[in-house]
Amino acid sequence: MTIDDTLHRLLLDNLTTATLLLDAELRLEYMNPAAEMLLAVSGQRSHGQFISELFTESQEALCALRQAVEEAHPFTKREAQLTSLAGQTLTVDYAVTPILARNRTLLLLEVHPRDRLLRITKEEAQLSKQETTKMLVRGLAHEIKNPLGGIRGAAQLLARELPEPGLRDYTDVIIEEADRLRNLVDRMLGSNKLPSLAPTNIHEVLERVASLVEAESQGGVVLVRDYDPSIPDVLIDREQMIQAVLNIVRNAMQALASQPDQRLGRITLRSRTLRQFTIGHTRHRLVAKMEIIDNGPGIPADLQDTLFYPMVSGRPDGTGLGLAITQTIISQHQGLIECESHPGHTVFSIFLPLEQGATAT
Structure with a gap:
């Protein structure tokens, strides 16, 4: 390797943009650390692998890459959906640039993740x-x-x-x-009372909610616990957080009770940690994630964008205040609540910062 090659490799290794180099057969020649982190693979172990072994995308995208090799024509694709080997779906922009080097054609891929933005x-x-x-x-x-x-x-x-x-x-x-x-x-x-913050194990919150659900459902719902015991204490108001989670779980119970079939409802309480997660404009090194998952009929698509607004409810007898109160409580804790739903699978995710040392982005 020459001095120029060493310098070029050093520059690529220190780029924050995920960069991959493919040969004419669309096999991996090089991947910088940013790409390794994005795709959760090792560049050294993946050397020589076909691109579809690193991540999956549409057949149309593979045809476009082959065409770029044949015609030496660069192109850019916006908001492409990639699925990594770990099963994670990524939304990215990527630019493809054909390069002629030493009598052979290479493809330079610059991948920009869009999920955070x-x-x-x-x-x-x-x-x-x-x-x-x-x-x-x-x-x-x-x-x-x-x-x-x-x-x-x-x-x-x-x-x-x-x-x-x-x-x-x-x-x-x-x-x-x-x-x-x-x-x-x-x-x-809603309450004007500010949260009284104290270090609390989030599993105390989930277990308190679980005990209430078991008492109220009287065996009508299967409750599944899936906890990460390594999660450290979180600075929260315990009573307010119980109320926030309980509002979501009770909505799930009511949705399960409204199912036309006699399928037994299931609610899963799950806890995990995430690294380098952005809430608003602040990047947190570590956050706690609580998920409330049910196998109910799902939330109607026309309600999903206004789900956390006051007086919005999918039930004729609902007040539409429970989720609005939950969102207010989570916001007071500098956290985030999200929802994804389709028939048979609804997930409410609550993200709470675990560290005070956050950086603005």
Whole structure:
């Protein structure tokens, strides 16, 4: 290897962009550390392997790579879906550049992961919509609570002036309904109490929820625990976090109970850790991930984008406040909640920072 070759290899090894070099047969010649990390493979062990042995994509993409070799024509593909050997689906942009070196054609692939950027964009849009909704709810609540107070006070005064005690049944209805509406508005606004943070084992939270589910379901739901016991304590408000998780689990129980078939419902409580995970614009070295998974009918597609908004519910008798309260609690803990759902499989994922040493991105 010449000095120039050594310098070129050093430059490629230190690039943060995932870079791969393929020969004319689409077999791996070189992969830098950034590509190894992205695809979760070893470049040295993968040397000489066909590209589809490193990750899978469409047959059309392989044809485009072969055409790039034959015609020496570069191209770029946006938001491609790659599946790594570990089964992880990656959304990436990649650029393909044919290179003629020493009488043979090589392909240089520069791969840019998009998942993190897409998550940040999705989070920002979701948080912006939720903040707008909260402002509207606060304004509406103010306009409702003021006349409610007047109606309730007038009903109390009227009750004192009524000549017959039996007529007070009507004023009692007015007072009770005014109180019910006031309580509903208070629930829409959510608690103004800041979380009381203390180091807590998240499995205490999950186990508390599990015990409540087992008592409420009385054997009607199979509860599966899948915990990572190595997760350190998280700085959270234990009671608030129990409420947040319980809201999700109770929704899952109600969804399972509504299934038309008699299939036994299953809810899985899972915990894991993730490294280098971005929440908003902040990259955390380590986060705790709690998942609530059920095999119910799934969430209708038209509700998935507004799932965490107040008063949005998929049930005729639902208030639509449980998930909105959960989202508020998770946000107060500087965390993130996501949902993926299709018939037979719904996953709510809660991400909580485990380390204070985070960096803005």
